[in-house]
Amino acid sequence: MKRMAEEVREWQEDCSSLVWLKPQDRKVIEVGAELRTDGEGREPFNSLGVAVGFRHIRSSFMQADSRSITKYKYRLLVFGVFATTIRLSLVMITSSAASFLHAAAALVCIILLLRTILLFKSLLYLLTRYWRWVEDRTQFYQTFKIPRYDNDGLQENPLYRKAAAYIASLPAVEDSDHTDLFSSGIRSNDFSAHLAPGQTVHDSFLHSRLFWTSHPDTGLILRLRRQDRYRVLRPYLQHVENAAVEIEIRRKEIRLYTNFSAHRWGSGVTMTHPATLETVAMDPEVKSRVKVDLESFLKGRNYYARLGRVWKRSYLLQGPPGTGKSSFAAAMARFLCYDVYDLDLSLVSDSADIRSLLLTTTPRSLILVEDLDRYSARSWMLNFMDGVFSCCGEGRVMVYTASGGKGIDDPAVIRPGRVDVRIHFPLCDFMTFKTLASCYLGVKDHKLYTEVEEGFQTGGRISPAEVGEIMIANRGSSTRAIKSVINSLRRSASFGAVEKRIRIMDGVCGVGGIGIRKEGKVRELRKIYSFSRLSSRIRREGRMAVGGSAAAGELEKSS
Secondary structure (H helix, E strand, O other): OHHHHHHHHHHHHHHHHOOOOOHHHHHHHHHHHHHOOOOOOOOOOOOOOHHHHHHHHHHHHHOOOOOOHHHHHHHHHHHHHHHHHHHHHHHHOOHHHHHHHHHHHHHHHHHHHHHHHHHHHHHHHHHHHHHHHHHHHHOOEEEEEEOOEOOOOOOEOHHHHHHHHHHHOOHHHOOOOOEEEEEOOOOOOOEEEEEOOOOEEEEEEOOEEEEEEEEOOOEEEEEEEHHHHHHHHHHHHHHHHHHHHHHHHHHOOOEEEEEOOOOOEOOOEEOOOOOOOOOOOOOHHHHHHHHHHHHHHHOOHHHHHHHOOOOEEEEEEEOOOOOOHHHHHHHHHHHHOOEEEEEOHHHOOOHHHHHHHHHOOOOOEEEEEOOHHHOOOOHHHHHHHHOOHHHOOOOEEEEEEEOOOOOOOOHHHHOOOOOOEEEEOOOOOHHHHHHHHHHHOOOOOOOOHHHHHHHHHOOOOOOHHHHHHHHHHOOOOHHHHHHHHHHHHHHHHHHHHHHHHHHHHHHHHHHHOOOOOHHHHHHHHHHHHHHHHHHHHHHHHOOOOOOHHHHHHHHHHHO
């Protein structure tokens, strides 16, 4: 306290010795000197730097003369106003408020310190990037290209697919300047980042830095230091393949590909078809046999190799439209966890196109060929079913669908080696109806089931797809849905009886020589039946009746 009092007195004496000061300036100095300490001799503003400011002004002021006093006069005046304001505030606040000022001052110091640290980290980050930039340009690097296809452009490079999956899992992809984001079609809130074309990410392996660059035309570029290529390259590629296999197993997303031309498959989309072997409506015994056959095939790789046979399996799904052939193929792919290649044969002209498409499919995939009966007469189709190129790739499952057209029962088409398992998909029966009712309506038993069974026994014909459509439209009321199915069965039974009677009459008239044409009778009957189905569908869906032109258009389509 004595030191502070002496300092204040020295300050006042120094100011009084400056006779050239004006009275108002001298008053400002005296107020500042009083503010230097409070009544108890403490220095409440040292933490804020006020005392330091006073010392600075004092030393500067004492060294000045009358010629340069104007410069320090205004500086002292501003500081005096600030000091006077603080002095008046101290009179009004309590000791707790003074503690608050200490806390505020400490907070300000902490903020300034954090800001300094953050600036240091930013500076360190910039220095690190600059050092790596210099290192990249002073080191000798070896470049390896991983193309997507082989030199002929026919077969996809398996390493490219695995490397792309591995790169997408790197955390550095999200830090890239440009990143492509994708969402999962199966799981919600599941997003993945993929390296955009032209971007580069780094990876570390065995204390060596490696760089991946994506090029849309050439594929992927791997770059590492030349002195590390023998020590790092092969172990790193093995690491990439193992990690990609784990990623694919963990992902468990089935991809659906289709050929957009005669030589190329599309990029593929996630298959979201929900069908499974448990939900598909078909004969339980047939379903069980197919499931056992698929399980045996998955476990039979060594068995096929010991026999000297290609590890592949082919299935023919045969039945009328709407019986669930495509849904069953999707259920098979989901059970096998295989990607699906939907081969559109309308874009294929010869065996060369088939060969190029087969070579670009992946092993352990399901190749789906629909409407086989439309193309079975072509010679290249038979070579596709059991030719040499159909054996390229292990673990493939070939699935053909047919609607029962001409030529599908040809022994050359369904002989062993081309078709291993043949599955017939009939129209809906009573057991299939009960399975559909359990899946769509959640009904195990109903009082109207006897009428449904009677409808099937009297010749009613309806496809599982039609039953599913009726149940979806009436899912709010199981009774209304079952009644709609009963009405459809009765209409189809009556139509079948009338058609049978007309055929008998046509046969009798043909024998008598009258010459009534059977095709004309059947065509007219189909028109009437189509019109009745259209009317019932409109009533069932609660829509307004269509005009005469719409009905005529429906009759013209059915004819």
